[in-house]
Amino acid sequence: MNALEEQVILVDVCDRKIGIAEKLQAHRDGLLHRAFSIFVLNSQGQLLLQKRAAHKYHSGGLWTNTCCSHPRPDELVLDAAHRRLQEEMGFDCELQELFSFVYQAKLDNELTEYEFDHVLVGYCDRNPLLNPEEAEDWQWIDLKTLQVDIQQHPQNYTYWLRDCCDRFIAELR
Numbered sequence: 062m063n064a065l066e067e068q069v070i071l072v073d074v075c076d077r078k079i080g081i082a083e084k085l086q087a088h089r090d091g092l093l094h095r096a097f098s099i100f101v102l103n104s105q106g107q108l109l110l111q112k113r114a115a116h117k118y119h120s121g122g123l124w125t126n127t128c129c130s131h132p133r134p135d136e137l138v139l140d141a142a143h144r145r146l147q148e149e150m151g152f153d154c155e156l157q158e159l160f161s162f163v164y165q166a167k168l169d170n171e172l173t174e175y176e177f178d179h180v181l182v183g184y185c186d187r188n189p190l191l192n193p194e195e196a197e198d199w200q201w202i203d204l205k206t207l208q209v210d211i212q213q214h215p216q217n218y219t220y221w222l223r224d225c226c227d228r229f230i231a232e233l234r
């Protein structure tokens with residue numbers, strides 16, 4: 062299925078389901094919906110970053126965490142996360158939820174992200190096999206190096222990674 066033809070789960074600020082919407086409509090109208098952000102670390106503690114494909118509906122060409130997407134109606138967050146990690150990055154690994162947060166941001170292409178975002182962590186030493194529809198580059202990066210680079214070059218990173226990176230690192234400990 063074309064990723065833009067998907068539907069997303071509309072929620073309230075407590076993540077209770079209140080409906081469904083077309084993915085593009087939810088992002089045009091800035092409707093709060095359920096999402097997840099996966100952070101995969103290797104055994105050296107480095108984070109796998111994904112560079113979003115230039116043609117993504119928003120935030121194209123920006124560096125971000127390993128994988129992000131939205132559960133489909135009637136799909137559990139964890140099931141969607143395993144599905145999407147395989148689709149975007151060509152591998153899967155054990156995942157567990159670390160925390161969640163709500164954020165709202167006006168992005169490019171007149172789109173708004175307003176998400177209840179579940180942050181999941183996984184551990185894997187394999188390099189990804191990118192799906193070119195989704196990602197155009199990847200790298201393993203030390204967490205300290207990432208924090209410094211986000212401060213120095215925020216324009217290279219997605220809004221949501223900038224928003225939750227420090228908390229992700231704090232919650233790991």
Ligand SMILES: C=C(C)CCOP(=O)(O)OP(=O)(O)O
Nearest residue numbers: 064096097098129130131221
């Ligand atoms: C979940 C977050 C933080 C943003 C949405 O991810 P994507 O924009 O990559 O969603 P898909 O196109 O992969 O569904």
Ligand SMILES: [Mg+2]
Nearest residue numbers: 128129130149
């Ligand atoms: Mg994605």
Ligand SMILES: [Mn+2]
Nearest residue numbers: 096131174176
């Ligand atoms: Mn979204």
